[in-house]
Every structure is written in C-alpha cells, then in structure tokens.
Amino acid sequence: MIEIERKFLVQSQVYKQEATKNTQIIQAFLNTAPERTVRIRIKGDRGFITVKGIGNNSGTSRFEWEKEITLAEAESLLPLCEPGIISKIRYEVPVGNHLFEVDEFQDLHAGLVVAEVELESENQFFEKPVWLGEEVTGDSRYYNSYLSKHATPL
Numbered sequence: 001m002i003e004i005e006r007k008f009l010v011q012s013q014v015y016k017q018e019a020t021k022n023t024q025i026i027q028a029f030l031n032t033a034p035e036r037t038v039r040i041r042i043k044g045d046r047g048f049i050t051v052k053g054i055g056n057n058s059g060t061s062r063f064e065w066e067k068e069i070t071l072a073e074a075e076s077l078l079p080l081c082e083p084g085i086i087s088k089i090r091y092e093v094p095v096g097n098h099l100f101e102v103d104e105f106q107d108l109h110a111g112l113v114v115a116e117v118e119l120e121s122e123n124q125f126f127e128k129p130v131w132l133g134e135e136v137t138g139d140s141r142y143y144n145s146y147l148s149k150h151a152t153p154l
Contacts, residue, residue, distance in 0.1 A: 001063055001064060001065055002061055002062070002063060002064070003052075003061065003062055003063070003064035003118065004060055004061045004118065004119045004120065004121065004122055004124075005060065005116050005117060005118045005119065005137075006060060006116070006117055006119065006126075006135065006137045007114060007115070007116045007135070007136050007137045007139075007142060008114070008115045008116075008132045008133055008134065008135050008136060008137075009113070009114060009115075009133040009134045009136055009142075010102060010113040010114065010115050010131055010132065010133055011131060011132070011133035012130070012131045013113075013131075014129075014130065014131040015091055015093050015100070015102045015115070015129070015131050016091060018093045018094075018095070018129070019091035019092060019093050019102070020092055020093070020094060021091070021092040022089050022090065022091045022092070023043055023044045023089070023090050023092075024043075024044060024087075024088075024089055025041060025042070025043050025086075025087070025088050025089070025090050025103075026041070026042045026078075026085060026086070026087050027039055027040060027041040027042070027085070027086050027144065028040055028078055028081035028082065028084065028085045028086070028148065029081055029082050029084070029144075029145050029148055030077070030080060030081050030082070031082070032082055032145040032146075032148065032149065034054050034140075034145075035053065035054050036051060036052070036053060036054075037050075037051070037052045037143075037145045038050070038051050039051075039052070039144070039145075040074055040077045040078055040081055041074065042071065042074050042075065042078075043090070045071055046068060046071060047068065047069040047070055047071045047072075047073055047074025047075070048066055048067065048068055048069060048074065049066070049067055049069050049074075049077070050064065050065065050066040050067075051063075051064070051065045051066075052064050052065075055138065057138075058122070058137065058138050059137050059138020059139070059140075060119075060122045060137055060138065061122060082148070082149075083148075083149070084147075084148030084149050085148070086105070086109070086144055086147060086148055087105070087106040087107050088103045088104060088105045088106055088109075089103070089104045089106070090102070090103050090104075091103075091104065093115075093129070095117075095126075095127050095128075095129045096126065096127035097126070097127075098117050098118075098119075098126045098127070099117070099118075100115045100116065100117050100129070101115065101116050101117075102114070102115045103115075103116075105147070105152070108151065108152070109147055109151075109152045111152065112147075112152045114136070114142055115131075115132060141153040
C-alpha cells in the first residue's frame with residue numbers, strides 16, 4: 001500500500017499521439033490535511049475513494065489505499081467534499097516498461113499538464129519521453145489536494 005511515483009510537468013502535446021486511452025476524471029476531497037487526504041473520484045463511469053498519507057522527505061513515496069465504490073456512491077459523496085472540484089482528462093501513455101498517466105487539467109487549471117509514473121522502487125530506472133519537462137515530485141503546489149483550493153502554479 002505504499003505508492004512510489006514521480007511527477008513531471010509536460011512540455012508538449014506529443015503524448016496525445018502516443019496515448020492508448022483517455023478518460024474524464026472529476027474529483028474532490030473530503031479531507032485535504034497533508035497527513036491524510038481523502039479523495040472521491042469519478043473516473044469515466046466508475047467511482048473510487050482513496051486515502052493517502054503524508055509523503056516521505058522526497059515526496060516520492062507515501063501510503064495509498066483505494067477502493068472502488070459505485071458511481072452512485074461517488075456522486076452522493078461529492079457534495080460532502082470540501083470546496084474545489086478538479087476536472088481533468090487522463091491520458092495513458094506507455095513508454096518503455098512503464099505507463100505514464102498524463103493529466104490535462106480543465107476549468108480553473110486549464111493549461112496545466114502533469115505526468116506521473118509509478119515505480120517499484122524510488123531509484124528504479126524509467127525511460128523519459130521527449131515531452132517530459134521539469135520534475136515536480138514532492139512539490140505540494142502540484143498535488144491535486146492543493147490544486148483543489150488554489151490557482152495553477154504556472
């Protein structure tokens with residue numbers, strides 16, 4: 001239940017040509033305390049509840065527990081969330097032996113595009129695609145819980 005991931009800004013739209021899938025995501029937070037964020041997410045026609053713990057010093061690893069819930073349950077929980085709904089399109093982009101999830105934010109955060117790659121260890125090698133920009137792993141300004149309450153840090 002430890003999630004290890006690195007996060008990057010995206011510097012071109014080439015990822016769209018390489019994507020194998022894209023899905024609309026709507027999400028909000030029942031709790032945005034850094035020690036325990038609780039997220040409600042609608043991903044396409046599926047619902048999820050996710051609990052995340054505080055990250056380690058580098059921001060690369062943290063506890064994550066996720067459970068699929070019904071779409072109706074997710075829709076009924078959204079109104080209970082703190083103000084600030086995030087809307088984005090997630091592109092799944094295979095690169096080498098890894099899958100990058102590229103989030104193209106909409107509405108108040110239009111123009112922000114962030115890529116994440118999940119790893120098996122913090123030092124695991126992964127191929128970096130040409131469209132990958134500055135690394136923002138551990139920069140809380142790019143956490144979805146932060147973005148739900150603040151403007152895009154561009």
